[in-house]
Amino acid sequence: xxxxxxxxxxxxxxxxxxxxxxxxxxxxxxPPTARSSGMKINTAVLPKxxxxxxxxxxxxNDGKEMNLDCENQNIKSIVAEVDRHSRILxxxxxxxxx
Amino acid sequence: xxxxxxxxAARGLTSALKPSRLLATQSAALLxxxxxxxxxxxAARTYATAAYGSLSLPADYVSPVKPPTARPGDTRKSQLLRxxxxxxxxxxxxLLFQHNNLTATEWAAVRxxxxxxxxxxxxxxxxxxxxxxxVKLQVLRTRxxxxxxxxxxxxxxxxxxxxxxxxxxxxxxxxxxxxxxxxAAWEQVQAATKEDSPLLKNSTYAELAPLLVGPLAALxxxxxxxxxxxxxxxxxxxxxxxxxxxxxxxxxxxxxxxTQSGLSKLMLVGGRxxxxxxxxxxxxxxxxxxxxxxxxxxxxxxxLQSAGMGLTSTLEGTSKSLWLTMESRxxxxxxxxxxxxxxxxxxx
Numbered sequence: 001x002x003x004x005x006x007x008x009x010x011x012x013x014x015x016x017x018x019x020x021x022x023x024x025x026x027x028x029x030x031p032p033t034a035r036s037s038g039m040k041i042n043t044a045v046l047p048k049x050x051x052x053x054x055x056x057x058x059x060x061n062d063g064k065e066m067n068l069d070c071e072n073q074n075i076k077s078i079v080a081e082v083d084r085h086s087r088i089l090x091x092x093x094x095x096x097x098x
Numbered sequence: 099x100x101x102x103x104x105x106x107a108a109r110g111l112t113s114a115l116k117p118s119r120l121l122a123t124q125s126a127a128l129l130x131x132x133x134x135x136x137x138x139x140x141a142a143r144t145y146a147t148a149a150y151g152s153l154s155l156p157a158d159y160v161s162p163v164k165p166p167t168a169r170p171g172d173t174r175k176s177q178l179l180r181x182x183x184x185x186x187x188x189x190x191x192x193l194l195f196q197h198n199n200l201t202a203t204e205w206a207a208v209r210x211x212x213x214x215x216x217x218x219x220x221x222x223x224x225x226x227x228x229x230x231x232x233v234k235l236q237v238l239r240t241r242x243x244x245x246x247x248x249x250x251x252x253x254x255x256x257x258x259x260x261x262x263x264x265x266x267x268x269x270x271x272x273x274x275x276x277x278x279x280x281x282a283a284w285e286q287v288q289a290a291t292k293e294d295s296p297l298l299k300n301s302t303y304a305e306l307a308p309l310l311v312g313p314l315a316a317l318x319x320x321x322x323x324x325x326x327x328x329x330x331x332x333x334x335x336x337x338x339x340x341x342x343x344x345x346x347x348x349x350x351x352x353x354x355x356x357t358q359s360g361l362s363k364l365m366l367v368g369g370r371x372x373x374x375x376x377x378x379x380x381x382x383x384x385x386x387x388x389x390x391x392x393x394x395x396x397x398x399x400x401x402l403q404s405a406g407m408g409l410t411s412t413l414e415g416t417s418k419s420l421w422l423t424m425e426s427r428x429x430x431x432x433x434x435x436x437x438x439x440x441x442x443x444x445x446x
């Protein structure tokens with residue numbers, strides 16, 4: 001997963017519900033230097049009885065915000081969706097540097 | 099050089115081994131004198147064991163040190179599985195954390211702070227004195243831990259029937275193949291974890307199963323000691339009013355950037371305390387029990403005592419009121435009789 005262009009990640013999930021899997025795996029995909037390189041990561045762990053749906057909200061450095069549906073999507077399609085925008089940003093960054 | 103390469107390995111080997119093999123059989127013949135000494139030509143082809151046919155093991159022989167297993171028993175994974183099942187069986191307090199790419203230095207820093215915080219916990223009795231050194235924060239293999247939880251929860255070794263096997267001498271004995279990797283364990287777990295199994299529905303495993311996803315680490319405390327749990331929570335997931343983080347002045351290592359970045363990547367997802375599943379709030383509740391289990395016991399004793407007092411006073415109350423009414427009635431009756439006496443006395 002390309003994480004260079006992500007500036008903020010907000011997640012909220014109830015770990016006792018099976019639908020939290022995608023959000024949790026997304027967090028585990030962020031590199032060890034994510035926080036020190038300026039990415040904001042906010043996680044809210046909901047209590048066990050909570051019926052609230054898990055949510056994943058990603059912001060990019062060009063201002064784009066993504067509200068990803070992690071109830072019905074698996075981690076593969078979420079990564080694909082995030083990477084689709086990241087690749088556009090990467091292309092622009094590469095052209096600027098060249 | 100080329101001719102040596104072309105010569106077959108088998109030919110080379112036989113020529114190399116022939117004299118030594120002959121020697122081996124001859125020495126074996128010397129060791130066991132009653133057997134007829136084979137002729138020199140046949141000695142080259144018979145092995146020492148061939149003359150003793152009874153040395154082969156019985157067909158249903160089971161090694162006492164390596165019983166048969168449902169899955170390969172000597173791999174690293176199965177050893178891990180054994181470790182996890184014994185860990186789950188013996189540890190009443192397991193907290194599960196998700197760890198998101200901590201570096202080795204961050205792990206070291208987190209473990210160091212955890213150790214110092216736990217060492218500072220005052221131990222109320224000798225039993226808990228060495229507890230702090232036994233608390234561990236270890237990374238788990240999630241899938242294997244999942245299987246181990248299933249085995250601990252659904253496998254009952256007492257239900258396994260003994261099987262008849264041969265010992266090394268050919269004698270028949272009965273043994274129970276009921277270890278965690280046995281076929282019996284595998285079958286029981288398979289039956290219990292079918293989708294519509296009644297066992298699965300109300301089990302702790304079913305509650306904990308969604309937690310076992312992604313990178314997991316476990317904090318294991320080998321006794322339910324709320325004081326130690328509170329200290330660990332203060333380090334790993336501080337929540338100020340009840341479980342404050344260690345102070346900056348006393349524990350500067352905790353506020354080190356490496357430790358802090360490590361802690362920000364650790365996330366408490368749940369716990370298993372005394373065979374029950376707990377979320378963060380539940381874990382905090384356990385950690386908040388004052389004076390540990392003894393405190394709880396004292397509370398129960400106090401409650402029962404006060405309830406007993408109330409009961410005796412209520413039971414006493416009815417008899418007391420009955421006695422009072424009877425007594426008052428008697429005094430009334432007495433008064434009815436007495437005035438006559440008094441008047442009689444006056445008349446006299």
